[in-house]
Amino acid sequence: MTWRLGSRKVNKQQEQKSVKKKKLRFGRSLMSRYMFLILAAVLFVPVVLPIISIVYVVVVNSGYTKDAPYGDVNHISNLWSKEAIQLGESTSNEIDQRMKQLHNRYPKSSMYRVDERGDTVFMLVGEGVTLSEVSSGNVVMKTLRWTMDDEKTIVTQVPTMWDAASTLQFMKEATYRDPLTVVSFIEGGDQDKGKGFMVIEVPRYLMQKQQNNWPMELLYLGLFMGIIFLFFILMSILFFARIRKRLVRLQTAMMAPGKEGIPLPVDIRREDEIGHLEESFNDMVRQLTDSRQREREEEQLRKRLIAGLSHDLRTPLTVIRGHMHALHKEELSHTGNSSLLRMEAKMEDLGGLIDNMLSYNLLTSGKYTLKLAEKDMLRIVREAAAAWYPVWEKEQFDIDIDLPEEPLLWQVDEQGMRRILDNLFQNIVRYAATGKYIGITTEQIQGQTAILIHDHGPGMLEDIGTKGTGLGLSIVDLLVREMGLRKKVESSAEGVQIYLYSGAGAKGDKTHF
Structure with missing residues (x-):
């Protein structure tokens, strides 16, 4: 404890x-x-x-900077606006000199300047650009012809005298055309008019392409x-x-599973949810191992206890039997003789129970030695039935034994087979006595000749009011299994039918043990 x-x-x-x-x-x-x-x-x-x-x-837009020596639109626009601001306090000659310097830097561009009165006073024509004058009534226009990279010709008309209408028209046409046209007013001079404005025109093929590259x-x-x-x-x-x-x-x-049918523990590598699951699994394995160990210890203890009880009970049982045999020599009343007979019957039951306990202990521990040999099963059944015949007659059983004359050879242990038959016959006497019937015959089941033992008792499903230890049938099942036989049980209200047949050739059948 x-x-x-x-x-x-x-x-x-x-x-x-x-x-x-x-x-x-x-x-x-x-x-x-x-x-x-x-x-x-x-x-x-x-x-x-x-x-x-x-x-x-680097990869995609780098191709746009090739063949773009003049930069992009923003570069030209910012440059021209910055120069216009810086030239606000310069004289006309200084402005023209600065424009020449810029033209040397951008020789393919065209540049011209309009003074505060609206006259085109200075013009620098770019390389590959032809200049001509065209008169339309009282208006004289200077025409610049641009030959683009794709041999397309574009004409820019520059008025010699600028007024509001011509300026607006020029601004409108220059917004989206090629060449790029940038107009910057020169601050200074007259606060209302300044010093006019200067214009630069650059072919767009000389600048970085501003494309909508959305794909x-x-x-x-x-x-x-x-x-x-x-x-x-x-x-x-x-x-x-x-x-x-x-x-x-x-x-x-x-x-x-391992050697004992229990899985082996696993290594826990991480302390997360799966790690906790592995830890729980290892705990379960340890508990199963401990339970199996305790089960083995309890089984060994139980076997030693049964073996000890079986041997210890035989000595007082032998003494009691000797005294009861001596009582038969004495003169007893009718009641005394009846009590003595009942005592002898119970002593026989007690002796059988002790034998069953010892046999069960030997079978479960693997110490019961079977000597399998080819035996005539019908002869063994006849001899076992003959030994029980007086008991059946005393209990007023209707005995029906119908066995063929031909031998039925099985590989069995004769002593174990007799123990099986004795236990089955004893169960019929104990639990099926109300039917007053026992039948022993042979039948064919699954291609095998089976020995059929049946009664007319209440069946295994009924509560017959008597309870046993169940050792008898447990020993039957163990012996049947050890000898390689098969047992099939059919129970109903009309009785129990027990079939015993050889396991040879009965591969795959479902047997009820």
Whole structure:
């Protein structure tokens, strides 16, 4: 009792320890790792976006800067506006000199200046540009003819005298045309008119192309999003692949039992949800191992107890039988003789019970030695029935034995077979006596000749008011199994039918033990 209480205390401490271990910190959980994975995928955007932008500018837009010696539109516009501001306090000659310097830098551009009165006073024609004058009534126009890179000719008409209408018309035409036309007013001089304005015209093929490259932008945007998506998918696959690998490893451990039919413990590699599951699995394995060990110890104790009781009970039983035999020599009354006969019957039952206990103990411990040999089963059945014939007659049984003359040869242990038949006959006398019938015959079942023992008792499903230990039938089942035989039981309100037949050739049949 002390050992049991100590064991329970240890088990209780282990359970409390297991409960404490089940508490999991969020930082070690699978959820925290997956959230970290999503966060990494989101934070990956600021890293990949600059890389994609650099690649886009260097690889895709680098082709636009080729053959663009004059820069882009913004460069020319900012340059011309800045020069106009700086020339606000300069004289006309200084303005013209500065324009010549700029023309030397951009020789293919055309430049001209309009003073504060609206007269075109200075003009520099670019390379490949022809200049001519055209008169239309009282208006004289200077015509610039541009031959573009694709051999297309563009005409720019510059009025010699500028008024509001011609200025508006010129501005309107110059907005989107080729060449690029930039007009900058020169501040200074008359506060209302200033010093006029200066104009530069640059062929657009000499500048960086300003194209609407939305297909490439969409392509690179899709590439960027694809990289983010693939990165997230790859990391998710790796994340769940590791989880699946650990679960498969645990499943394999569950399905691969050890020597005693109990799975082996698994190694705990991480302290997360699966790690706690592995720890619980290991606890279960330890509990099963301890339970199996206790079961073996209790089984050994039970076997020693039964063996000891069986041997210890035989001595007083032999003495009681001797005294009862001596009482038969004395003169007893009718009541005394009846009591003595009942005592003898109960002593016989007690002796049979002790024999069954000893046999069951030997069978379960594997110490019961069987001597299998080819025997005529019908001869053994006839001899066993003949030994029980007086008992059946005393109980007023209707005996029906119909066995063929031909021998029925089985590989059996004769002593064990007689024990089987004795136990079955004894059960019929004890529990089917109300039917007053026993029948022994042969039948064909599953291609085998079976010995059929049946009665007209209430059947195994009925409560007949008598209870036994069940050792008799347990011994029958053990002996049948050890000798490789088959047993089939059919029970109904009309009685019990027990079939015994050889296991040879009966492969795959479902036998009721």
